[in-house]
Amino acid sequence: MNGGPHTPTAGGEDSDLAHHLLSDLLVKGVIVIVALLVLAVGMVVVWRTIGREGTRRRDR
Template sequence: MTGLAPKAPGLALDASPRYLAASDLAHHLLMDFALKILIVVVALAVLGLGMAVIWRRVGRVGRPDGRQRKFDE
C-alpha cells in the first residue's frame, strides 16, 4: 500500500511516508522481538541438552558396569 484511500476525509495523501516509516519501525521491532525469542529458545534447548548429557555422565559414576571389583585380592 503506497497511499491512503482518496475518499478518506481529513487525511492528507502526502502523510503516507510517515505511515510507511511507522510500518517499517513496527516491522523492525517485530523482527527484533522474534529474533530474541529465537535466541532464548535455542539457548534453552542447548542448556537442556547439556544438562541431560551431564546428568547421564554423573549418574553412571556411582554404578558399576555389571562387574564388581575385588579389593581383597
C-alpha cells in the first residue's frame, strides 16, 4: 500500500497540520481572553458611573 490518510509522509504534513491547529487554538484563545478583559473593564466602568455614583450622592 502506498500509505493511507493516517500514514506519516516524508514531507511532514502531519507536523504542519498539528502546528497549524495549535496556532489556531492559541490565536482563538487570545481573542477570547482579550474580549473577556474588554467586557470586564466595560462592566466596571458602567458599574462605577451608573450604579455606585447614585449611592454616593445620596450618602452625602
